[in-house]
Amino acid sequence: DARVTQTPRHKVTEMGQEVTMRCQPILGHNTVFWYRQTMMQGLELLAYFRNRAPLDDSGMPKDRFSAEMPDATLATLKIQPSEPRDSAVYFCASGSDKQGPLNTEAFFGQGTRLTVV
C-alpha cells in the first residue's frame, strides 16, 4: 500500500526550540511538496523539490525554515528557532513526472500537527 509517511504526527515544543519534520515520499516519486495549513491562510506551499533539487522555496520564511532532501526517500523540513506563529499542520505530498508533466496528482501524507508554546 503505497503512501506518503510523515513523522511525527504530533509535536508540541517550546518557543525557541528546533523542530524537524520528516517525510518519506512514495517509492519512485521524484517530486516532493511541503505545505502548511492554518485556519487563516489555508494551504500554503512552502517548498517543492524535483529529483531532490529545490525548485521553489519562495513560500518559506528563509530566516528560520529550511527544507532538504538528503536522499530520494527522505525529505525534511526544519524550523529553528520555532515560534508560536509556526503552529500549524504541515503536509508533505509526493508525485511523479515520469509520464510527462506532473499531471497525475499529488499524494498527501497525514500531516504533522505542530504546536509551539
Added chain:
Amino acid sequence: AQSVTQLDSQVPVFEEAPVELRCNYSSSVSVYLFWYVQYPNQGLQLLLKYLSGSTLVKGINGFEAEFNKSQTSFHLRKPSVHISDTAEYFCAFMNRDDKIIFGKGTRLHILP
C-alpha cells in the same frame, strides 16, 4: 498573479440534496485543475482532475466537476449528498512550473 478562489467558506446542505461547490481560477495560461477532499484529521485525497479533453470530469464518491474556460471556473457537484461527504473540499490548479496552488477550502456540512 495566479490564484484559486473558492467563493464559499462553508456550505450547509440537507442529506440527499444536491450540492455545488464553486471554484474560480486566475491564470493567463492553461492549467490543470483538481478537487481534493480532506476528512477530519486526515491528509488530502484527490477527488477528480481535469487535464484536457471533455470538460465534464467524473471523480470518486459520485462527484463531478465541469471545466468552463470562458468563465475560468471548475465547480464541483454531487446530485445527492450523504452524511459521509462531510469534509473540507479544496480546489487547486497546477501551473507550468508544476506548482500546485490551492484555494482556501469549502467546508461542507451535511444536515440530517
